[in-house]
Amino acid sequence: MIISVASGKGGTGKTTIAVNLALSLSNVQLLDCDVEEPNCHIFIKPVFENKNTVFIPIPQVDSKKCDGCGRCQEFCAYNAIAVVNKEVLIFPELCHGCGSCAYFCPHGAIKETNKDIGIIEIGKSGEIQFIHGKLNIGMMMSPPVIRAVKKHINKKKTVIIDAPPGTSCPVITAINDTDFVILVTEPTPFGLNDLSLAVEVVRKLKIPFGVIINRSDLGNKKTDEYCVRENIPILMRIPFSKKIAEIYSRGDSIIETLPEYRENFQRLFENIKQGKNWLRIK
């Protein structure tokens, strides 16, 4: 089973949930797909055994064959190519590596070369198999790195994916093809606003999901009311606690310091696995 942990708003506790859930279970793979700022490793302190570079194909123009017709520029959906004065200008940081320019060039003047955009690292922390991706600084294209991490999914294990925040391509790449999405939120106006956006995304992808309310005794009741109204199960509540904040700040896990939480996370997993309170997809 593949469970992804996402949220609309950043800083709600995705990593805390992903890490502690992974540490509470056996036969687990933890994948940190927040490749713009991965941080699961801070908490589980893995030993890395392998490191791979992630490439995307970017166009390279053979000026002898190119007549400056501009077809490549017309086809590029990402504005990564300009053709002025019959000269092709390429902006690799905007290229998504789709290959359209090379495919449609009438003169075969474009070939693709690899540009490295990040790395993935594979390792272990105790019994947990851990993989994360790191997007190179200055790069904007995180989905290829996320896909490279997800290539290592082992379906014989319980797979926990820590997704990036937001509602755009990186999140969709991370949660797509997972069996369940945990949306972590906090009961604040910001938290609720971004939760409702994330719910729209997950419903569009038709993935069963539920909500964890972190710092649940802060803010207001609107998040609860929203979940009831929308028929969304609340899977777990974690109160705002100085103790948990301290554990987090030290880079420790909740379940090792507060062992009662281990059972909570195990119950959370069992409930998800048995489909208890699963949202019926409308």
Add this chain to the structure above:
Amino acid sequence: MKVAITSSGATLQSNVDPRFGRCPYYIIYDTESGSFKAIENKSSLAGGGAGIQAAQNISDMKVEAVITGNVGPNAFRVLSAASIKIYSGATGSIKGAIEKFKKGEYKETAGPDVESHFGMGRK
């Protein structure tokens, strides 16, 4: 000589928009005839690369100079390759900017004066 001015609206009374790639309109002004037309900037809502696409469109219109508030590195690269002169730092009305340009009060810009994504309103 055809000059493109980044504009907040479609008339000469509109103000110069400080963003090159994401301004709502371009006023294309002909310095010989004094005529102009307003072109909607289709790149203003582009997901990425607005400056590149805008510079491509300006170049396709055979414009020889651009008057704007700021220009980023990608747009600068395209405009330079297209041999289009850039005059940045303009403010106030389009009409006023044209007058200043005619009097030679603007200095040609030697390089990009803002980072990428300036026009997306983030600080």
